[in-house]
Amino acid sequence: MALDKEETGERVLAIAEVLLNEGGMDNLKARTIAEQAGISVGSVYNLFSDLDGVHRAVNMRLLDRLGVAGAAAMADLGRRGVTDVRDRLLALADAYVRFVEAHPGSWPALLAFNRRRPVLTEPDVYEARLDQLFEIIAGVLADGGFDLDEDTRRIAARTLWSSVHGIVTSGYAARSVRRQADEIDRQIALLVGVFIRGLERGGTFAHAGGTTS
Amino acid sequence: MALDKEETGERVLAIAEVLLNEGGMDNLKARTIAEQAGISVGSVYNLFSDLDGVHRAVNMRLLDRLGVAGAAAMADLGRRGVTDVRDRLLALADAYVRFVEAHPGSWPALLAFNRRRPVLTEPDVYEARLDQLFEIIAGVLADGGFDLDEDTRRIAARTLWSSVHGIVTSGYAARSVRRQADEIDRQIALLVGVFIRGLERGGTFAHAGGTTS
DNA sequence: TTGACTTCGTGAACATCGTTCACAAGAAAA
DNA sequence: TTTTCTTGTGAACGATGTTCACGAAGTCAA
Numbered sequence: 001m002a003l004d005k006e007e008t009g010e011r012v013l014a015i016a017e018v019l020l021n022e023g024g025m026d027n028l029k030a031r032t033i034a035e036q037a038g039i040s041v042g043s044v045y046n047l048f049s050d051l052d053g054v055h056r057a058v059n060m061r062l063l064d065r066l067g068v069a070g071a072a073a074m075a076d077l078g079r080r081g082v083t084d085v086r087d088r089l090l091a092l093a094d095a096y097v098r099f100v101e102a103h104p105g106s107w108p109a110l111l112a113f114n115r116r117r118p119v120l121t122e123p124d125v126y127e128a129r130l131d132q133l134f135e136i137i138a139g140v141l142a143d144g145g146f147d148l149d150e151d152t153r154r155i156a157a158r159t160l161w162s163s164v165h166g167i168v169t170s171g172y173a174a175r176s177v178r179r180q181a182d183e184i185d186r187q188i189a190l191l192v193g194v195f196i197r198g199l200e201r202g203g204t205f206a207h208a209g210g211t212t213s
Numbered sequence: 214m215a216l217d218k219e220e221t222g223e224r225v226l227a228i229a230e231v232l233l234n235e236g237g238m239d240n241l242k243a244r245t246i247a248e249q250a251g252i253s254v255g256s257v258y259n260l261f262s263d264l265d266g267v268h269r270a271v272n273m274r275l276l277d278r279l280g281v282a283g284a285a286a287m288a289d290l291g292r293r294g295v296t297d298v299r300d301r302l303l304a305l306a307d308a309y310v311r312f313v314e315a316h317p318g319s320w321p322a323l324l325a326f327n328r329r330r331p332v333l334t335e336p337d338v339y340e341a342r343l344d345q346l347f348e349i350i351a352g353v354l355a356d357g358g359f360d361l362d363e364d365t366r367r368i369a370a371r372t373l374w375s376s377v378h379g380i381v382t383s384g385y386a387a388r389s390v391r392r393q394a395d396e397i398d399r400q401i402a403l404l405v406g407v408f409i410r411g412l413e414r415g416g417t418f419a420h421a422g423g424t425t426s
Numbered sequence: 427t428t429g430a431c432t433t434c435g436t437g438a439a440c441a442t443c444g445t446t447c448a449c450a451a452g453a454a455a456a
Numbered sequence: 457t458t459t460t461c462t463t464g465t466g467a468a469c470g471a472t473g474t475t476c477a478c479g480a481a482g483t484c485a486a
Binding site for chain 3: 029030031041042045050051
């Protein structure tokens with residue numbers, strides 16, 4: 001045996017990520033992985049329980065990389081003395097956009113992976129890695145001087161994240177590739193701008209049932 | 214032959230939608246459709262080019278139904294004399310939430326379907342049906358008395374839609390089923406509230422490059 | 427009516443996929 | 457050396473998407 005077991009696993013994950021990035025979920029085939037990794041099909045199932053297990057492991061790496069990208073963007077702004085809330089939120093959103101662009105196949109594959117089953121899987125680990133991002137956003141909001149209690153700030157952070165996520169994914173699902181990046185940037189700019197102005201005006205955001213007569 | 218060709222196609226689509234709704238994309242099998250529809254496997258391929266073609270047709274029906282739900286929600290509010298922008302936007306968002314809840318499997322399958330290939334498909338028809346929804350939102354914004362030019366209003370409508378979409382999909386991707394509906398409602402209420410307050414303050418939302426020193 | 431032509435349903439057949447498993451090779455222990 | 461355990465192997469199985477040669481049934485002209 002030439003390689004360590006863990007080392008072989010890493011190589012399989014690297015190959016799997018390339019396959020996912022190039023051809024989406026349908027391109028993740030056990031025989032292709034085995035061939036490119038120089039092992040047999042059975043060995044793939046020795047290293048991972050399923051192909052789903054391989055995909056899950058790739059997704060973990062992606063989420064980790066996304067967290068690093070977000071933290072790096074904040075660290076970079078801090079190093080340059082930028083403290084403006086708008087700039088920091090835009091930088092976070094931009095980091096996410098660049099991350100999605102850097103993973104044109106594997107990131108959509110992660111999203112599709114979660115939607116494949118109704119709710120059978122246990123995305124606890126997923127949520128844990130996403131919480132890391134939420135806390136970054138909540139931290140930015142906390143420094144913004146808004147008069148928000150902790151609970152509202154938590155909701156606002158998740159709302160902001162979900163909104164940016166929706167803008168980016170909806171944007172890239174549209175037809176043209178060019179000109180679409182511009183649309184995404186404009187939507188994000190409008191969202192962040194409107195969000196900050198709305199928060200600055202204070203007030204409560206209770207789930208008021210105003211729609212009923 | 215007992216049934217018309219088009220009628221058989223409708224039955225196939227109805228069966229396919231049930232299958233998708235119950236088990237997601239993996240549950241859409243040619244042999245299952247043929248068996249439940251009382252036809253042969255080959256006939257399915259006579260009626261539709263691919264299984265993807267079947268899925269596409271189901272998705273069209275879903276998008277039509279979503280458009281009807283949105284329009285109905287607006288018509289209902291108009292009938293009850295409700296003209297407040299916040300109420301109307303919340304009603305639209307609520308219509309979307311209820312739509313997603315009414316299609317727990319087939320709607321995620323639609324989203325996963327679009328993410329399956331990088332950008333090979335031509336979602337022109339998709340976009341056309343979504344534009345219908347954007348125009349509804351833009352119409353509500355136009356009645357809101359905000360000082361927005363048509364272009365900004367278009368962007369704002371799409372931003373609002375994408376944000377709500379992101380909130381809903383991110384929300385249902387999380388772990389618990391209960392208590393999650395509450396989280397979604399709170400995020401939507403915060404988003405709409407913040408959005409309206411932000412728009413009321415006017416100003417431009419140009420893509421100002423403020424992040425660079 | 428009859429014959430040719432067209433249309434369309436049929437299901438066996440093929441290729442490919444995920445997954446399993448009996449087997450063997452090799453390392454470690456005795 | 458012998459035994460035992462681990463681990464890689466690839467043939468084999470079942471399921472799936474898709475095709476296609478065949479035949480039944482309808483249509484129409486003579």
